[in-house]
Each structure stands twice: as C-alpha cells, then as structure tokens.
Amino acid sequence: MTDALALIGRLLLAALMLAGTAQKLASPTEAQALLALAALPGWLLWPAGLFTTIAGIGLALGVATRPLAILAALYCIATSVFHVLMDDPWQMTIAFKNWIIAGGYLMLAAHGPGRFALSLGRLSA
Numbered sequence: 001m002t003d004a005l006a007l008i009g010r011l012l013l014a015a016l017m018l019a020g021t022a023q024k025l026a027s028p029t030e031a032q033a034l035l036a037l038a039a040l041p042g043w044l045l046w047p048a049g050l051f052t053t054i055a056g057i058g059l060a061l062g063v064a065t066r067p068l069a070i071l072a073a074l075y076c077i078a079t080s081v082f083h084v085l086m087d088d089p090w091q092m093t094i095a096f097k098n099w100i101i102a103g104g105y106l107m108l109a110a111h112g113p114g115r116f117a118l119s120l121g122r123l124s125a
Helices: 002-026 028-037 042-061 065-083 089-111
Strands: 117-119 122-124
Touching: 002 028, 002 042, 002 065, 002 089, 028 042, 028 065, 042 065, 065 089
Parallel strands: none
Antiparallel strands: 117 122
C-alpha cells in the first residue's frame, strides 16, 4: 500500500508541474503579466515552462526524483513571490498553496519515489 500511495502522490505532484506547462502554453500573457509586475522579462516564462515539463515528466516516471523534487520545491517557493499581491485574496491563497505544495515536494525528496519508478532504464516494481 505504501508504494501505491507514493506512486499516486508522485503522479499528482507531477501533474501539477505539467498543468503549469499547459497553462503557460495556453495563456502565456497571464503569466507574463505576473512577471511584469515583478519587473521581470516575459521571456522567462519559456525556461519556466521547460523546467515544469522536465520536472513533471521526470517525477511521473520516478526518474531523478529526489533532485527534481528539491528543484520543484524551490520553484514553488520562488514563484510564490509573484502571487504575493496583498489586495488580491485569491493570489495570496495561491502564494500560500505554493508553500504547502513545496512541502509535498520536500516529502517526496526525503522519501524517494517508492518502488514503482523507473530506475536506470528499468521499472522497479
């Protein structure tokens, strides 16, 4: 049961990264507007999208899980800054959720992918 729960948790965390990629591709202007509020160039959206794609796929497969989970936690913490808009309760909720999600990634980094993960080119199940 532990390995099945680890797989489900890992897939949900991976889905969050991949959904972020889809959102950036579907509506880049919204993400670029948040970057502009922080006086950052809009082109930073594309490296962020590349990272969320790589992290999402790697986490889903259980490849390089620990380092990707640490990087994903740092990504969530860093991107929470863009949502700290005191006049917008919804954005503040997103900022807070990013910190909570970072905790999930750190738990994944601490405990690893579980038994159901690709390891050195083979499924370890």
